[in-house]
Amino acid sequence: MTDQMPVTSPVLEMRDVSISYSGIIPAVTGVDLLVRPGEIVGIIGESGSGKSTLAQSILGLLPETVKISGQKLALSGVDLLAASDSTLRNLRGPAAAMIFQNPMTTFSPLHTLGRQLMDLLWRERHLSTLEKRQMILVALQDVGLPDPAARLEAYPFQLSGGMLQRVAIAAALLMRPSLLVADEPTTALDVTMEAQILHLMREIRNKAGVSILMISHHLGVIAELCDRVAVMYAGRIVEEGPVETIFADPRHPYTKALFACEPALISDTAMRLPVIGGEVPRPVDVGCGFAGRCSQVLDCCSVLSPPWVAVHNTDAPHLSRCHRSAP
Amino acid sequence: MVVMEINTGTSIRNPVEPGFLRRAGRVASQVFFTPLGGIGCTLVLLILVIALFAPALAPYSPTAINVKERLADPSLHHLLGTDQLGRDLLSRVMVGTQTAMMVAMSALSIALLAALPLGLIAGYGPRWLDACLILVFDSLSSLPMIMLGLAIVVLLGPGIPTVILVIVIYSVPSYARLVRTQTLSLKSRDFIKAEQAMNASTPRILFGHLLPNVIGPLLILACLDISTVITLEAGLSFLGLGVKPQVPSWGNILSDGFSVIRSTALPVIAGGVPLILATIGFTFFGEALRDALDPKLARERKP
Amino acid sequence: MTIFVIRRVGLAAIILLIVAILLFSMMHLIPGDPTVVALGPRSTPEMREAFREMMGLDQPILKQLALYLGRLAEGNLGEDVWSRRPVLTIIFEVLPYTVTLALASFLWAVTLGIFLGCLAVVHHGRWPDWLIGLLSVGFVAVPSFVVALYSLLIFAVSLNWLPAIGAGAPGDIVGQLKALVLPSFAIGLGWVGYVARLVRAAMIEAMGENYTRTLRSFGVSERRIIYRYALRQALLAVLSVIAIGFGGLLTGSVFAEIVFSRPGLGKMTYDAVMSRNYPLVMGTVLVTSALYVTCMIIADVITAWIDPRVRSAL
Numbered sequence: 001m002t003d004q005m006p007v008t009s010p011v012l013e014m015r016d017v018s019i020s021y022s023g024i025i026p027a028v029t030g031v032d033l034l035v036r037p038g039e040i041v042g043i044i045g046e047s048g049s050g051k052s053t054l055a056q057s058i059l060g061l062l063p064e065t066v067k068i069s070g071q072k073l074a075l076s077g078v079d080l081l082a083a084s085d086s087t088l089r090n091l092r093g094p095a096a097a098m099i100f101q102n103p104m105t106t107f108s109p110l111h112t113l114g115r116q117l118m119d120l121l122w123r124e125r126h127l128s129t130l131e132k133r134q135m136i137l138v139a140l141q142d143v144g145l146p147d148p149a150a151r152l153e154a155y156p157f158q159l160s161g162g163m164l165q166r167v168a169i170a171a172a173l174l175m176r177p178s179l180l181v182a183d184e185p186t187t188a189l190d191v192t193m194e195a196q197i198l199h200l201m202r203e204i205r206n207k208a209g210v211s212i213l214m215i216s217h218h219l220g221v222i223a224e225l226c227d228r229v230a231v232m233y234a235g236r237i238v239e240e241g242p243v244e245t246i247f248a249d250p251r252h253p254y255t256k257a258l259f260a261c262e263p264a265l266i267s268d269t270a271m272r273l274p275v276i277g278g279e280v281p282r283p284v285d286v287g288c289g290f291a292g293r294c295s296q297v298l299d300c301c302s303v304l305s306p307p308w309v310a311v312h313n314t315d316a317p318h319l320s321r322c323h324r325s326a327p
Numbered sequence: 328m329v330v331m332e333i334n335t336g337t338s339i340r341n342p343v344e345p346g347f348l349r350r351a352g353r354v355a356s357q358v359f360f361t362p363l364g365g366i367g368c369t370l371v372l373l374i375l376v377i378a379l380f381a382p383a384l385a386p387y388s389p390t391a392i393n394v395k396e397r398l399a400d401p402s403l404h405h406l407l408g409t410d411q412l413g414r415d416l417l418s419r420v421m422v423g424t425q426t427a428m429m430v431a432m433s434a435l436s437i438a439l440l441a442a443l444p445l446g447l448i449a450g451y452g453p454r455w456l457d458a459c460l461i462l463v464f465d466s467l468s469s470l471p472m473i474m475l476g477l478a479i480v481v482l483l484g485p486g487i488p489t490v491i492l493v494i495v496i497y498s499v500p501s502y503a504r505l506v507r508t509q510t511l512s513l514k515s516r517d518f519i520k521a522e523q524a525m526n527a528s529t530p531r532i533l534f535g536h537l538l539p540n541v542i543g544p545l546l547i548l549a550c551l552d553i554s555t556v557i558t559l560e561a562g563l564s565f566l567g568l569g570v571k572p573q574v575p576s577w578g579n580i581l582s583d584g585f586s587v588i589r590s591t592a593l594p595v596i597a598g599g600v601p602l603i604l605a606t607i608g609f610t611f612f613g614e615a616l617r618d619a620l621d622p623k624l625a626r627e628r629k630p
Numbered sequence: 631m632t633i634f635v636i637r638r639v640g641l642a643a644i645i646l647l648i649v650a651i652l653l654f655s656m657m658h659l660i661p662g663d664p665t666v667v668a669l670g671p672r673s674t675p676e677m678r679e680a681f682r683e684m685m686g687l688d689q690p691i692l693k694q695l696a697l698y699l700g701r702l703a704e705g706n707l708g709e710d711v712w713s714r715r716p717v718l719t720i721i722f723e724v725l726p727y728t729v730t731l732a733l734a735s736f737l738w739a740v741t742l743g744i745f746l747g748c749l750a751v752v753h754h755g756r757w758p759d760w761l762i763g764l765l766s767v768g769f770v771a772v773p774s775f776v777v778a779l780y781s782l783l784i785f786a787v788s789l790n791w792l793p794a795i796g797a798g799a800p801g802d803i804v805g806q807l808k809a810l811v812l813p814s815f816a817i818g819l820g821w822v823g824y825v826a827r828l829v830r831a832a833m834i835e836a837m838g839e840n841y842t843r844t845l846r847s848f849g850v851s852e853r854r855i856i857y858r859y860a861l862r863q864a865l866l867a868v869l870s871v872i873a874i875g876f877g878g879l880l881t882g883s884v885f886a887e888i889v890f891s892r893p894g895l896g897k898m899t900y901d902a903v904m905s906r907n908y909p910l911v912m913g914t915v916l917v918t919s920a921l922y923v924t925c926m927i928i929a930d931v932i933t934a935w936i937d938p939r940v941r942s943a944l
Contacts, residue, residue: 106844122849122851475915481911562885
């Protein structure tokens, strides 16, 4: 179907992707994920659920000892699983750009920001230094950085985290990417900065039509920004669907537990803070990864891998991977 | 997990005690089965065996002069040939190994014994004493090593005791500084605080708890230093300022060889190769040991 | 910045003062007549008397120390026992030879060391990496005077490519350069290994930093990341160490100068030791300590200046 409608051909398509460290320790198992043009997709999960590993695999940024396998991992239609190093290099930037969690360490402390941004524009060999500088200034202005010309001479430590994250976003946008992968971009920032950055990202999508894959452990961020959300647990996506339906009607017990723990959603009258007992386990081969901590566990949960179950089968399906979700 | 540990009191126990032998076995295998450690261990063992049994193994007396056979080429009688006084080079090299080891080991032992109390005092004693000691250590280490050696030699005259003294003065500051930093960091740890809270006497804390924890890193450092010390002894002897000229030592063999270098290369090679093997062997061994035991101690050794 | 430099200089001055006191007390701790200790048993009574007067040995010990330090403050390091020329003059006559030698060794260390370090990083985890690893530990371990002897043996005695003796005739630049090659190599080889290890470790650390991941995520080539970014971070580490090391290079020249019969600080000190020229030896120890400490200050200042974070904080 994607062949007939090139307009909606996905910018990112993952089918049954698994990632393991040294080929032994699994981090992500059997993930299916689709990001369409202009869409903002969120991935939410606890630390250790494999969401950051997943994000870095999209640009092939994981160390060489990490093994990625699966049916398909395609960026703008190019399959990365079979891609050579040079193909991968050409995709980094134009096909997908990434912004990272800690803006303070995103840039080299020993080089001026201008120097580094110039180096990121290595593709524009046909442009003069002056033209590149102009491009950078415009991009910095677009993300609302005050006094951009002075910032080019500055070193990263002279800027605040929020400003640096703006520079990082500007750098990513200079690539005119089809997809922007944002790995917890606001976690290291304070709340006002977070709101501004989220606003900026929504604007980017609306103006430039960039798709965004937003990785976060923060429900508020996801709810505010995303069209669709995938809930990740122990290396698997356990529930996926439009933000509205999932937030209104979570089906997977893990999603429910996660929502119950969100401070903003806890009622004032609650006597005890809700907790999910235990820790995130390693991804499992058979059965449901959440079985050990689930309050509604069935006998079959630890031996049978739960299938995808469509909860609401509309244009944007709401899927849950739980034996209990089955009708 | 961390929270659990504190609650069950694991961190209050002295970390040296449990499973020491098992750990030692693991470390030994880690040291031996790396390229660095494998080469290092082999060379060190070889040198130690030669050093221990040199007088028995050496075919001739290393000081027996035989003017008729001076500067002889290698033959079945003299495997490495002879020097300008007709002394058998192989025997001199073997007994020289013993000299080198003896000087290095005794000097390092004295240095360690001196550094331990100094470091403990600096780390555990009053602040002003600490500051004074550190200043003296800093001054001593800013004295250029070889110049200090020359100055001491000019005052005391050459000989093995002088060499040992030079080595001790050179090594004590760095060892004492290590003991001090270790003591300072241990002092703030829970198991020492627990002892203090239980009114344990200062000697008990110092010798029962701090000492066992300090001695490991200290020995690694000393191990890394053995090759520097061997070099120093050989260097001073080469200059004619170390052990007495008639005593067989690598430096003396090199010194004798240097004076005849235009007619034969053999004595210089015979004296230099064991020295190179020894320094490389002990450095490799020490580095492998450090990597296995205490990677944090990674203080790059300077040439 | 100024305050930082002043503080460093102040500390250096205190260290030098302690060194001077140590040297002074060393002379007085030796049992026996200090004039005999200093001048040796072959000295004549007249020489001993002159020496006694020069050093003020008749005065009480603290007065002597004060006199000694006062002379040092004036830049008076005493007189050569034999020629009666000022020690400082003699030292400054030979110092240029040694500084040239040290600079040449420095060149070996920096060029070869950085080259090997980069080579190891580019082939990280493969055989060139661990071969360079073994080699550089070996380079550090091998005594410099053995390297001097063997390079003399191979390149001067056997192959006769380079001169074995001296520093080259005055005015003969090519000859001087040729005479510089082997001694500087002998001193520099250990530093080659040291710098190579340092560069390798610092670059590997840099390659694991978040900012290199950022560069990679924009498709910037590994080559550019290594040479423009990681190397810059490594050079920072190398520079501070090697500036301190320059002091070591100066004193490490003793063996090379003796093996190659080059004039210089080391050769002069050795000759002074052999002729029991006490004031000259002590003066050299003081001067080299001062050079050593100066190099340390320069290293600190350079490091502070190069790192933009530190520079702006000062």
